[in-house]
Amino acid sequence: MRITLIAIAMLSYSLPAAASCHAEPLAKDGACPSGFFTSGAYCVPSTGARRAIKRLNSCPSGFFSSGNYCVASTSNEAIAIPKVGGSCPSGWYTSGKYCLRQP
Known part of the structure; x- marks a missing residue:
């Protein structure tokens, strides 16, 4: 029983890291990016959609512009977040106004 609980706890901690490689809902700002659909105030990814982030001027390396968003290119697995401060x-x-990390 103890081993089962430990295994479940370890799995629950590893799921968020794995989930970060998949597209997630975004706050809607104009038209939804390619591969997403509107659901209230959100853009929700369709099955197979690539990750998208809010566009800050230009898109980071490995992403292309889609309206007010940047969408990951097909071969890109990098995770992008807005850069805060100078580093x-x-x-x-x-990469521009973003910070990137390989999963």
């Missing part, structure tokens, strides 16, 4: 967190690298 990125440890393990991340700068």
